Amino acid sequence: MGGPGAAGSGARPVDGVLFDIDDTLVDTRGAFARALAGTTSAYLPHLPAARGGDVLAHWRADSLGYYRQYTAGELGYEAQRMARANDLQAEFGGAALDLDSFHAWDAVFEEGVQSAWAAHSDALQVIAELRADGVAVGALSNALVGYQTRKLARAGLAGAMPMLVGLDTLGFGKPDPRVFLEACRLLGTEPARTAYVGDELDIDAQAASAAGLIGVWLDRPGARRVEISADDVAAAGVIVLPGLAGLRAALGF
Known part of the structure; x- marks a missing residue:
């Protein structure tokens, strides 16, 4: 199975990027x-x-x-x-x-x-660059749509992307594959041509990969929520980044 830049996949490595919000775009x-x-x-x-x-x-x-x-x-x-x-x-x-x-x-x-809601310093620029590349962007979160919409607005990100799927959209959240597929449907992209970026290895990157998306684990500096071994990371088979600045290169732009 080819990666994001597999031959014959089209002019762009991916057509869409979905983002988690908490500790991915916003410093929760x-x-x-x-x-x-x-x-x-x-x-x-x-x-x-x-x-x-x-x-x-x-x-x-x-x-x-x-x-x-x-x-x-x-x-x-x-x-x-x-x-x-x-x-x-x-x-x-x-x-x-x-x-x-x-x-x-x-x-x-x-x-x-x-x-205290505030965007991470790398969030707005990366979103703007992806949009300039012609990539569709949107947010998928395990919190309520209205709450997360307010959070994006307070953090200065409301105009950067739509809040597509929250816990109240289907009545359940990640890691269920259906939430990723619904977000892709609303974004208008095929799962295999869509990346999902989140700060949790299991319910974000691995779950997205299991749903057919390109999973990206954002392992920002600082204390992790839970302990994760190097073996766990290697076995996950997902893209690992310390910040959003490297996202476009990791996806093949």
Whole structure:
């Protein structure tokens, strides 16, 4: 099977590129750090500020899998967020949150995270270059379409690409192959001629590849959400990049 630049595949290596949003186009890790600093100050006041990195790492790892249960349609949004908040409280010695106190916690969290949404410095230029190349671009995410549309707008990316598929589009999310195929349909490109770029090796790059797309894992510098071995990366058989600046070259432009 040929790669992106296989002979006879057309004038361009690919016709479309789909992007994940969180920690791919938007610095969600940074936004989470700001949001959790607020909730830690209010709900874990005994915790030294130096433990902020531990709090962030625990939240991002979501080791009990609550968010993935949500994206699989097994758990509601509020239920997974409340479960994650209480898991964080328990891990760092805080009081359990009942429904009312969770709503207050979540208001602090959301104010912090939304006020900190910002695009990665390499995002807008790469999208513009792809569009100038005649490549269709769009976004596919495991969050709700409206929420992610607001996020793109706040990050200055709303005019750069459409938000095509979110969790509410089909009622489930990645890694189900149907979400990738629906995004390709809306983008107007064939899966084999479409790349998907995301920051998670399994549910982004590998899942896209399994659905027939070109999987690209964006392994940005900094702490990973979960530990991934070199053997896992090699076995994945996907394109691996440390940033978006190398995307066009990796795809054969």
